[in-house]
Amino acid sequence: MCTDDFCAPESHLWRAVLREWEHWADRYSYPLVMNPIFEATELFQRGVGGDTEVVTKQMYTFTDKGGRSVTLRPEGTAGVVRAFLNSGTSGAWKGAYSGPMFRYERPQAGRRRQFWQVGVEYLDVEGPAADAEVIELGYRYLSAVQVTGLELLLNSLGDELCRPGYVDLLRRYLEERRSRLCDDSVSLIEVNPLRVLDCKVCAPVLADAPAMKDHLCDPCATHYQQVKSALDGLGIAFREDARLVRGLDYYTRTAFEYIATDLTVAQNAVGGGGRYDGLAEAIGGRRTPGVGFALGIDRIILSSDLVPEPEVDVYLVSETTPADALVAASRLREKGLRVDFDTEGRSVKAQFKAASRSEARAVVVLRAGGALVDARVGEERGDVPLPELASWLMGRLG
Numbered sequence: 204m205c206t207d208d209f210c211a212p213e214s215h216l217w218r219a220v221l222r223e224w225e226h227w228a229d230r231y232s233y234p235l236v237m238n239p240i241f242e243a244t245e246l247f248q249r250g251v252g253g254d255t256e257v258v259t260k261q262m263y264t265f266t267d268k269g270g271r272s273v274t275l276r277p278e279g280t281a282g283v284v285r286a287f288l289n290s291g292t293s294g295a296w297k298g299a300y301s302g303p304m305f306r307y308e309r310p311q312a313g314r315r316r317q318f319w320q321v322g323v324e325y326l327d328v329e330g331p332a333a334d335a336e337v338i339e340l341g342y343r344y345l346s347a348v349q350v351t352g353l354e355l356l357l358n359s360l361g362d363e364l365c366r367p368g369y370v371d372l373l374r375r376y377l378e379e380r381r382s383r384l385c386d387d388s389v390s391l392i393e394v395n396p397l398r399v400l401d402c403k404v405c406a407p408v409l410a411d412a413p414a415m416k417d418h419l420c421d422p423c424a425t426h427y428q429q430v431k432s433a434l435d436g437l438g439i440a441f442r443e444d445a446r447l448v449r450g451l452d453y454y455t456r457t458a459f460e461y462i463a464t465d466l467t468v469a470q471n472a473v474g475g476g477g478r479y480d481g482l483a484e485a486i487g488g489r490r491t492p493g494v495g496f497a498l499g500i501d502r503i504i505l506s507s508d509l510v511p512e513p514e515v516d517v518y519l520v521s522e523t524t525p526a527d528a529l530v531a532a533s534r535l536r537e538k539g540l541r542v543d544f545d546t547e548g549r550s551v552k553a554q555f556k557a558a559s560r561s562e563a564r565a566v567v568v569l570r571a572g573g574a575l576v577d578a579r580v581g582e583e584r585g586d587v588p589l590p591e592l593a594s595w596l597m598g599r600l601g
């Protein structure tokens with residue numbers, strides 16, 4: 204099936220990265236939004252775009268027992284926008300999500316059929332500060348999880364007023380160079396020339412292609428300028444990339460991508476996003492401007508230098524019975540410490556081995572009949588009365 208399991212110790216990094224995500228989403232006041240993992244197929248056809256590769260080739264679509272066509276979600280935005288529209292509220296609305304997505308792609312390093320995305324959507328907002336806040340959140344989070352060689356790419360795609368003129372210009376440019384383009388690009392000239400800009404194979408031909416940012420109408424140019432100034436004000440470096448596009452009509456103005464330049468896999472984008480002022484209408488709702496991003500946790504894991512903190516605070520080695528250790532562990536756990544011990548009554552030597560494997564921050568030896576335990580945190584060691592054990596440990600583990 205080309206899916207993977209992640210267990211400890213590998214899963215420690217996943218946990219650390221996902222915990223950090225919750226922390227950053229909270230800081231920017233994005234509450235959790237939980238969507239179904241499967242939806243009516245039509246939502247993605249309309250919300251992702253009927254002629255995109257994701258929809259035409261990559262969706263896990265099936266007919267359920269009620270005869271409905273349903274699809275495992277290939278991305279998060281359409282579901283969140285639908286949830287917002289269903290909620291019947293209006294005015295600025297935020298949501299953060301985290302969960303598995305599904306695309307039938309050729310599996311390789313950094314590309315899986317079930318992969319994990321986190322993301323935010325900020326809806327019913329138009330101002331450039333919203334774009335900048337969203338971009339900043341992703342950037343700060345990726346920095347916090349130590350993605351190496353992080354780079355932010357930025358572009359503006361204009362809107363329904365200025366983009367059609369630009370698309371004509373681009374189409375003409377491509378027509379004139381038709382013979383030098385790959386077959387896929389040639390087939391896109393008529394239907395969606397913007398997506399040709401994405402083509403890696405045709406890069407040399409596209410070097411001098413007209414850039415959307417030079418053909419923006421005044422309101423779009425002002426918006427773009429203000430997003431860039433806001434990022435400057437936040438001290439976030441970015442590189443303008445005229446070839447960064449989203450091929451669908453409902454994407455407007457800001458487009459951005461986060462790249463892990465040190466990541467040596469076929470695709471080094473760790474996330475991307477933009478403004479999608481036309482999306483809500485495309486899925487049958489009222490016009491709702493919005494901006495958001497999705498980050499790929501699988502690739503973040505591959506490019507992160509983060510060393511996860513130990514997951515166990517205290518390992519109890521028992522010279523008595525597992526039952527004694529169970530009670531002692533329970534008391535420490537009540538105080539909030541993360542505790543592990545051997546439930547099988549194995550030798551003290553075997554328990555010490557397990558303690559060392561667990562990388563626990565402290566090891567405590569429960570002595571036979573003893574009111575005193577032998578507690579060790581790093582180099583520090585003490586004979587501690589059992590009732591004082593929790594406070595002794597917490598004083599040292601913080």
Ligand code: AMP
Pocket residue numbers: 278306308313314315316317318319320472473474475476497498499500501502
């Ligand atoms: P997209 O939803 O296509 O804009 O993708 C956003 C991010 O999700 C990408 O930058 C990747 O980091 C990640 N991503 C997309 N597809 C996959 C996949 N098949 N496997 C792993 N990560 C993916």
